[in-house]
Amino acid sequence: MDSDLAESLKALKEVFTHRHLRAEFGRADPARVETLRTTLKIPRRFREFLLEADPLRVETRTPVERVELIPSERLLDEQKPSGPGSGGWRPSWVVIAHSTLLGDPYFLDVSTLDAEGDCAVLTAMSGTETWKPRLCASSFAMFLRILAVTMEAAKDFPESSVDMDDEQVFREALAPRIREYDPAAAKAGHWT
Numbered sequence: 001m002d003s004d005l006a007e008s009l010k011a012l013k014e015v016f017t018h019r020h021l022r023a024e025f026g027r028a029d030p031a032r033v034e035t036l037r038t039t040l041k042i043p044r045r046f047r048e049f050l051l052e053a054d055p056l057r058v059e060t061r062t063p064v065e066r067v068e069l070i071p072s073e074r075l076l077d078e079q080k081p082s083g084p085g086s087g088g089w090r091p092s093w094v095v096i097a098h099s100t101l102l103g104d105p106y107f108l109d110v111s112t113l114d115a116e117g118d119c120a121v122l123t124a125m126s127g128t129e130t131w132k133p134r135l136c137a138s139s140f141a142m143f144l145r146i147l148a149v150t151m152e153a154a155k156d157f158p159e160s161s162v163d164m165d166d167e168q169v170f171r172e173a174l175a176p177r178i179r180e181y182d183p184a185a186a187k188a189g190h191w192t
Contacts (some may be wrong), residue, residue: 008144028072044117062154135188
């Protein structure tokens, strides 16, 4: 596992510990990861993540979003996102997480691999006629970092009964933190 991915994973695990929230990581079966590589074309960094820290039970919590990472054993079954029909869904999109508040998928775009063996993470609103992807993170490693940053920013906010003012204050506090790590994701505005 390269240093960028290792640092992002460490930050995510630490924020779960600091917030006293349960997160269970394991190690994916190498044969399963190989099947995922050939079937879904998952990139090197995501494969390394699964081998080192398969998200068995991992759900982030903030006042505005909850993201559940999908464990390796469910990845193949999760590739049929609910929502709009096939309208615009691409075979190169690999669902890796879901919003447990809204049901929207978070997915890798494996058609845009970078030199580090990583790719952008996108989301799209379910319940619409066509899938309109929106950038969440420039890479999977940055996605993990952004999840950690959002969880850290959420520590001083209530987990339930968030009013619109609290939500706006949270998003405003979050924007510069995301911009520090991933300016393109901050500009895309999904988190803020």
